[in-house]
Amino acid sequence: MTSNKKDWGWWSEVKLEILQDYLRAFTTAVRLKSKEAIYLDLFAGAYDNKRRGGAGTFPGSARIALETQPAFTRLVFFELHEKAIELKTSISQDRGGDSRWSVIDGDSNQTIATALCLLAGLRWAPTFAFLDPRGLQIAWSTIETLANWRSDKKTKVEQWILLPEPALARVLGLQGASGKRSVELLDRLYGTTEWRAIHQLRRANKINPDEMRSEFVNLLRWRLQHVLHYKTTHALQIVNTHGSPIYTMIFATDSEPGDKIMNHVYSSASTRTIPNMQDRARTFERQRLEASKGIMRLPGFEHIERAGPRTRKAYDHTEPWEPPPLQSDTIDLSGEDDIDPEDVDLELWAEELEREGE
Numbered sequence: 001m002t003s004n005k006k007d008w009g010w011w012s013e014v015k016l017e018i019l020q021d022y023l024r025a026f027t028t029a030v031r032l033k034s035k036e037a038i039y040l041d042l043f044a045g046a047y048d049n050k051r052r053g054g055a056g057t058f059p060g061s062a063r064i065a066l067e068t069q070p071a072f073t074r075l076v077f078f079e080l081h082e083k084a085i086e087l088k089t090s091i092s093q094d095r096g097g098d099s100r101w102s103v104i105d106g107d108s109n110q111t112i113a114t115a116l117c118l119l120a121g122l123r124w125a126p127t128f129a130f131l132d133p134r135g136l137q138i139a140w141s142t143i144e145t146l147a148n149w150r151s152d153k154k155t156k157v158e159q160w161i162l163l164p165e166p167a168l169a170r171v172l173g174l175q176g177a178s179g180k181r182s183v184e185l186l187d188r189l190y191g192t193t194e195w196r197a198i199h200q201l202r203r204a205n206k207i208n209p210d211e212m213r214s215e216f217v218n219l220l221r222w223r224l225q226h227v228l229h230y231k232t233t234h235a236l237q238i239v240n241t242h243g244s245p246i247y248t249m250i251f252a253t254d255s256e257p258g259d260k261i262m263n264h265v266y267s268s269a270s271t272r273t274i275p276n277m278q279d280r281a282r283t284f285e286r287q288r289l290e291a292s293k294g295i296m297r298l299p300g301f302e303h304i305e306r307a308g309p310r311t312r313k314a315y316d317h318t319e320p321w322e323p324p325p326l327q328s329d330t331i332d333l334s335g336e337d338d339i340d341p342e343d344v345d346l347e348l349w350a351e352e353l354e355r356e357g358e
Contacts, residue, residue, distance in 0.1 A: 007050040011238050011246050013058050014277040016049075018236075018249070018269045019130065019160070020059075023068045025261045026128055026158070031070040036125035039065045040115075040157070042108035042142065043133045044077035047090035061130055062087060066095060074122060075101040076115055078108035109139040116149050123150060131161040136171070140191025140223075147228040147252075155254040156230065164247040165216040169209065172199055191227075195219055197326040217248045221320040224252045232259050234317055236266045241278045263317055270315040 023039070030037050041061050048057045059067070062077050079087055084105040091101060104111050116123075129146050131138055138161065146157045171182040186195050198215040201207045207215065221233040230252040237248045251262045 007052045008058075009052045010277045011240065012049065013051065014269070014274055015132070015162070015238065015249065016058065016061055016064060017273055017277075018265060019061060020064045020068070021265045021268070021273075022160070022262060023065060023072075023128070025265070026126075026258070027068055027070040027072060029257045029261070030126040034126055036073045036122055037071075038119065038122060038125050038127040039068075039072040039075045040127065040129040040146070041065060041075070041077045042112065042129065042131050043137065044079050044087055044103075045083065045132070045134075047087060047094065061132060062091065062101075063094075065130075066091070066098065066101060071100070073100060074119065074125070076104060076119070077101065078104045078106075078111060078115070080107065081105055107137075109137070109142045112142050112145050116145065124153065126155065127157045129157050129159045131159060133162060133164075136164065136167065136185050136189060139188045141188075143224070144191065144228060147224075147230070151229075155258075156228075158255065158258055159224075159252045161220070161250045161252070162247050163217060163220055163250055165213045166245050166247070168195075168216055169202075169212065190219060190223065192223070194323055194326055197324045200327055201324060213245060215323065217250065218320045219323045220250055221252075222323055224250070225320060228252075230254055233320065234259075234262050234266055236269065236315060238274065263315070266315040266317075 027037055044060070044062045046060045047063050049060050050057055062075075065072060065075055077087060078084075084103050088103045091098075091103070095101075104115050127150060131143070143159060143161065146159055148156075150156050168186065171185070183196075187193055189195075195216065198207075198212055198219065201215075202209075202212045217235050217237075221235060224230045224233050231254045232252075234251040235248050236251075238246050240246055251266075253259055253262070
């Protein structure tokens with residue numbers, strides 16, 4: 001599925017609010033001991049994002065990072081050609097004399113090694129990387145390159161990675177889409193064929209959809225900790241207003257302060273940020289539907305919600321478990337449709353899920 005869509009759902013805004021909270025804490029912690037702090041944004045997107053339904057804008061990740069205080073001293077943003085030009089223009093117009101940043105034009109999976117070479121003189125500096133693809137564009141080799149860049153230091157590059165685990169089922173035929181390219185893309189994403197064991201268990205009906213999604217998240221966390229040797233990982237699943245999972249944000253760190261900070265940020269997001277954003281989204285959609293039906297509310301009562309339970313699940317950190325063993329490298333794709341997995345647009349798919357629940 002391809003689109004020129006330029007507006008974004010609340011689930012994207014809440015992700016960036018969590019990013020903002022963590023970056024403030026990150027620079028506060030590291031700038032006490034280091035005169036340099038590096039930020040890498042491998043799928044930077046736009047400087048400002050339009051909210052779904054024409055309800056204003058909110059800052060993109062590049063703007064959030066540039067405005068973070070205490071400040072990052074070096075910021076590198078990666079984007080494909082046209083978006084890279086737009087991002088450069090927006091930053092230049094807004095932040096005239098700011099010389100801390102650069103935009104790398106091209107696929108970050110291909111340009112990350114060159115960018116890190118240019119930063120070689122600052123390899124000692126604390127570094128945070130944000131990997132926020134719109135679909136299934138991340139390669140394990142990129143995650144590995146980031147981890148290895150400072151592997152001889154006390155702490156490796158901290159990584160915050162979006163994993164659209166519900167979309168994996170879609171491109172593997174469990175919800176009607178698949179093909180050979182899907183298999184190749186997931187091999188690239190995980191850097192191994194071990195994910196196929198999860199697919200085989202689901203096809204054999206030995207695990208349910210929730211368990212399958214949990215296993216996909218767990219496999220990436222397990223590999224971050226046991227292959228790349230990060231000391232800890234945290235996983236926070238974002239669900240829509242109807243409880244359907246959209247994606248999971250996976251954080252990997254060697255830093256004890258980073259571990260504690262993200263645990264606090266995820267806890268706050270689970271009990272406050274996400275529920276509040278969901279409530280706002282419900283209110284906006286209700287108002288939109290009422291307006292379409294000609295229903296008007298008395299002045300001062302426009303924002304009153306209908307009474308209803310609100311479940312606020314607290315964040316609970318758990319360690320990853322050993323993934324299931326692979327029974328065979330052969331994966332059965334018989335009878336499945338061949339849909340290009342690169343056409344899976346996470347934002348559009350999340351919006352479809354939201355509308356299905358209305």
